[in-house]
Amino acid sequence: MRAQRGVGIRRSGTRVDILRAAGELMLTQGYAAVTYRGVAARCGVTPGLVQYYFPTVDELFVAILESGTDDLVERLAHAAAAEQPLRAVWEYANDKDGAALLLEFMALANHRKSIGPVIGRGGERLRRALVVALEPVLERYRLGDNGIPAAAVVFLMSAIPRMIQLEESFGTVTGHGEMIALVEKYLDRVEPRKGAS
Structure with missing residues (x-):
């Protein structure tokens, strides 16, 4: 089920925003700063939404x-x-x-x-x-x-x-x-x- 869910959301604008925010966070603060909470705060979404798109x-x-x-x-x-x-x-x-x-x-x-x-x-x-x-x-x-x-x-x-x-x-x-x-x-x-x- 997880793989099927991922297929449908690959081009989602929210997913793209999360990836951009995570990359920026990693660049400015290092990979240890890339957590669900850290990415969510930078992207303006909930940690649960980040985890929905990226289960791990x-x-x-x-x-x-x-x-x-x-x-x-x-x-x-x-x-x-x-x-x-x-x-x-x-x-x-x-x-x-x-x-x-x-x-x-x-x-x-x-x-x-x-x-x-x-x-x-x-x-x-x-x-x-x-x-x-x-x-x-x-x-x-x-x-x-x-x-x-x-x-x-x-x-x-x-x-x-x-x-x-x-x-x-x-x-x-x-x-x-x-x-x-x-x-x-x-x-x-x-x-x-x-x-x-």
């Missing part, structure tokens, strides 16, 4: 991850179709809120083992979608001629900003500026900024 808090966390992945896949499809797709992907990868939320989910996965596989599936889905979208771009730029596979470009452009944010949270900064400058130099060569000569 783990189901709420999984739904945040899955809906976030869906949104990112759509957003990255637009980025890959942009006039300067590599710069669009770099901009996405440098989204500090997105990276902070991912780090929060990684911390949560240390305590709730059901979360790790969901992070992995979502990350794999995003990465594969980006590789497929960027392969023709790299061919157009003739980067494949240099032996640079799309998967390597996607990995580097995604991993570098996240690693920088992780290290900065602990106070480690050596090499960050140089790495960002190196990527920017690469982008300037491949996708020169408009108006740059």
Whole structure:
């Protein structure tokens, strides 16, 4: 019965509001703040209504991850179709809120083992979608001629900003500026900024 109930409410505006509120709460106060009461207060509904949509808090966390992945896949499809797709992907990868939320989910996965596989599936889905979208771009730029596979470009452009944010949270900064400058130099060569000569 629970699965059937969930099918009918997946697109509910209230459900979407609850997910948004829970994600914001997690980002601003950490995963421990994501409780039925905390989410309800932020969303302006009752704790019972949050629990109606998400019978366990783990189901709420999984739904945040899955809906976030869906949104990112759509957003990255637009980025890959942009006039300067590599710069669009770099901009996405440098989204500090997105990276902070991912780090929060990684911390949560240390305590709730059901979360790790969901992070992995979502990350794999995003990465594969980006590789497929960027392969023709790299061919157009003739980067494949240099032996640079799309998967390597996607990995580097995604991993570098996240690693920088992780290290900065602990106070480690050596090499960050140089790495960002190196990527920017690469982008300037491949996708020169408009108006740059």
